[in-house]
Amino acid sequence: MSLQQVFGWGTLRLALAGLIGAHGWHRALNGGIGPFGQWLDNQGWPMGVLIAVAITAFEIIGTLFLALNRYVTLVCLGYVGIYATGIAILHAKAGWFVVGPGRNGAEFSALLILVLLSVAVHHLPSRR
Numbered sequence: 001m002s003l004q005q006v007f008g009w010g011t012l013r014l015a016l017a018g019l020i021g022a023h024g025w026h027r028a029l030n031g032g033i034g035p036f037g038q039w040l041d042n043q044g045w046p047m048g049v050l051i052a053v054a055i056t057a058f059e060i061i062g063t064l065f066l067a068l069n070r071y072v073t074l075v076c077l078g079y080v081g082i083y084a085t086g087i088a089i090l091h092a093k094a095g096w097f098v099v100g101p102g103r104n105g106a107e108f109s110a111l112l113i114l115v116l117l118s119v120a121v122h123h124l125p126s127r128r
Helices: 003-029 033-042 048-067 072-089 107-122
Strands: none
Touching: 003 033, 003 048, 003 072, 003 107, 033 048, 048 072, 072 107
16 A cells, blocks of 8 residues: 555544544533433434433544544444434434535535545455
8 A cells, every 4th residue: 555545544534533533522521412312302212312322422432443443444334324314313404504505404414424435445354
């Protein structure tokens, strides 16, 4: 592998770890788990607080695996599931744009999903 490939994919993987980790840590440290869980309950999800705890824990712990370059494909696919669900139950209803012509739309989650899928595919075990 060339330096460009290692630096490019490594940088992208670490950037994902930082962005997603910051999201989970912010929710955990600023009292966001309870309100997130209550919102899930109000949307009809069973055990909303437990789901919120699990998502937050995965956003924190999974990023350690990304940073350490371990189980990257599985972790990325887990995040794809979380963010695709977020689009389906919240962001799509708000439209496309996160800011500007809209608020809380799907564009950032869609970009994250695309990048996560790209990193997941890149890290698939080779079958040589």
